[in-house]
Amino acid sequence: MDHKHYIIYKPYGYLSQFHSNSKQQKKKRFLGELHDFPEGIMAIGRLDEKSEGLLLLTTDGKTSDYVNSQKVEKEYYALVDGAVSEEAIEQLRTGVEIGFDGKKYKTKPCKVFRLENAPNLPERSRKIRDARHGPTTWLSITLREGKFRQVRKMTSAVGCPTLRLVRVRVGVIKLDKMLVGDVVEADNFI
Missing domain, CATH: 3.30.70.580 (Pseudouridine synthase I, catalytic domain, N-terminal subdomain)
Structure with missing residues (x-):
């Protein structure tokens, strides 16, 4: 077939x-x-x-x-609320506790870094809040696991809720x- x-x-x-x-x-x-x-x-x-x-x-x-x-990496660009500290980025890298299936789950280590410039992405169909509401940060987060709404739960766990989430890479x-x-x-x- x-x-x-x-x-x-x-x-x-x-x-x-x-x-x-x-x-x-x-x-x-x-x-x-x-x-x-x-x-x-x-x-x-x-x-x-x-x-x-x-x-x-x-x-x-x-x-x-x-x-x-878990053999294949998935990379996401996440626009998060707030100015993300190095400590929060390190917490994301080493694993944070999130809720999954009614239980606590610690995420596996992953790659996380701050994007220096906003990525060149198409405008989103629905407006995202603007700078009047405070700073935002773009992060690159690369995982080998994929729990339900994992990236959103991870960024919330370090106090920076996700405002926009775009998967930019799966493997190569x-x-x-x-x-x-x-x-x-x-x-x-x-």
């Missing part, structure tokens, strides 16, 4: 699924609105509705399992110059 693989720039406000029969989700936006995807397509990992950026899609379960494994695949909503067919991801 020939599998299909896609790279997309998931827009803010879309769910990482293709459709829903749920009445609560009737007014939600889905990936299926961006492209006519083949039967059996699945998102590799997820980005929540308020997150955006690189999302890989495939019809191959083995590829999905591999990319979701980068968002690069993709525009919001772009869909590109790929040969493979591994």
Whole structure:
């Protein structure tokens, strides 16, 4: 069987699924609105509705399992509320305690650094608060794990809630110059 693989720039406000029969989700936006995807397509990992950026899609379960494994790095740019201290960055690097499945969980060590300049990303469809509300900081956070809303929970744990979250890299695949909503067919991801 020939599998299909896609790279997309998931827009803010879309769910990482293709459709829903749920009445609560009737007014939600889905990936299926961006492209006519083949039967059996699945998102590799997820980005929540308020997150955006690189999302890989495939019809191959083995590829999905591999990319979701801790063997593959996922890099995020997070715009956070406040001026982040070196101490907070070090806490993020070494692991912070977050809630997951009703229990406390300490995140695994990861790569974190402050971006000196705001990244060159497309404007978000929904406005983010402006500088009148205090300073913000862009961080690069690279993980090998992916718990539910992990990056948001991590930045909140050090007192800097996430205002905008963009996944910019999965393994060697980068968002690069993709525009919001772009869909590109790929040969493979591994």
